[in-house]
Amino acid sequence: MRALIILGLVGFAAQLVDGSLGMAYGVTSTTLLLAVGTNPAAASATVHLAEIGTTLASGISHWRFDNIDWKVVAKIGIPGAVGAFAGATFLSSLSTEVAAPIMSIILLALGIYVLVRFTAFGLPRGNLGKPLRKRFLGPLGLVAGFVDATGGGGWGPVGTPAILASGRLAPRKVIGSIDASEFLVAIAASIGFLVGIGSQNIDFAWVAVLLLGGVIAAPIAAWLVRHIPPRILGSAVGGVIILTNVRTLLRSDLIGASGGVQTAAYITIVVIWVAAIAYSLREYRRDRDNESVEAIEAPENGQVAEGVAGTPR
Template structure:
């Protein structure tokens, strides 16, 4: 049966042929065997185009007369072989692609016919109707390469466009390309999440260049705030004796936790974890009872998790079905954990080593993640027991000062859930958990250790605008190793001190 002259989509071949039907490709000539027939001025032009774009191209040149410039060019490229002879069909043996650059039109047509008999693609100089492919004008900036085609209609237009693009595209764009390649290798998650991250990074390429003030508005705002606070504080110190007396009499605990909140928020911003465990370990080492330490941690996290949850909501990263299943059990677990821990405040001497053992375990997990020591993962089937997972995560988070992300987020991802939507859902859930567990702690304990609470809130707030930049400057592995060792050492000290007291 003869094939229909119509395509499957009912478009005729004559209609289909209208317009530019070329399919752009980039050929690895360094892995193919190329034959160039003709070595005059046109042959020199073809050869130059090939070697300029593929320095290691395997080329054989066949020609009776050879341009001296080609001889000089061949001397610089060992992969080019030169045969001064008359062309015959045997030259097409062991060849992948052919360029005909002779001044003899009859010979060019003969070469094309014999090349097609062997199933070879051919480019015939200055004869678009005889070509299987064209050589476009090339714009190159490092690894970036742009090819321009006019479908053989006007090489002059292609040349002018090449000049425009060469002038308009900065050479520094290749540096951006290399940085993007390095960034791409560090990204985790599925293809969609990688593309989303790379899109965010490259948005600046299509936006107009901003002024210095526009690029640094965030830092200008923070500088203004710092200057205002400094000026107001200095004025009050010099003019109001009551204010001076108030600052002098503040418990030094406030300043310790101010510094700690700043440092731990910076660490959390750099590696995306460990705020709860580092703050809990520090609080216990500073003498805070477990319940008061957990209260300080959760109150300081309300604002930061609210902002993070809102951002994930705006970016559409929240799985609302998962959120509805997770949130109620998580809140119940968090409130119950906060209530039980607060009720045991008078027995903090016995609760403290239990919390220390828990933070010791989390410190070990941080070290494992730093060195990519992977535990056996469950199958790819999605985790089903979301409600119990939320309850356990909320309870442990409140009762031990942290662990919501470590328990719930890692379980969701390991159980086959989408990492990006799991992160957004866990973050926005964390806001409600931190808020309600904080209210429970505050109701049970009142305003105890308010200096620690306020210090953490202010310290973490000051760190938040610069934490993200730190993550690009310091190795995450280095930070995780340091945090893991410090947390384990502090926790182990608390356990040993408790055992020594018993002895």
């Protein structure tokens, strides 16, 4: 019973982060399942089965808060489902030990870009509103879906930073669209796992409690993402991406850093991350105050100008 309660809390926390930042449900939940000895295919299958419910709840919640661009969902979700099914089907015969560090380097670069861009400059507005092309979203969805199924998580960490970096969609729309499209990915991956390994290695009680925790958190997360300022949200997402992928790289055979080096790196990243969020918060408040002053002064200036124009010389 204690283990089920802990799993439920993990599902709640994971969905709260995933629904507000567009990533981390699969990574968080799968990490816990692997830590207690679940084999990789069964762990990923368990998480994806739970995600069918959590992503549906999350998608509905984001829809109610107008956080979704349905064109983006269609363009990235269908290729993502294809990639997820392929990844799930071949997981048992596929080694991701070589691919993981390479993917982490790419994601780390995107994370640094997102963190610096949003912290230093705020929401990119030069491309905001421009359409996201199918030739960009299609391959992105295919890769993200494949990584998600084979790694037990990755749809958000691959898709969210790539779309955020384009600057063509507001952060809350990026997160809502990624979460909604993940429903298709979760279904496809689950079918692939059921075909590949069957259901005998899946603990459906674990699926249920992960699902319950995620469903409870979904509407809270959708509300949070609508009310967190984009600049601050971008800095927060960038930090998550950097921390997650530095951790993967330091633990990989490519680097194999010692425990002390890992701890020092994590502390340094967290300090920089917290400072970036604090800076973004300060700049957001300053911009908001400036806009308020301009809004107040604009009518007053108009009245003065009108009075001067109407005054006889």
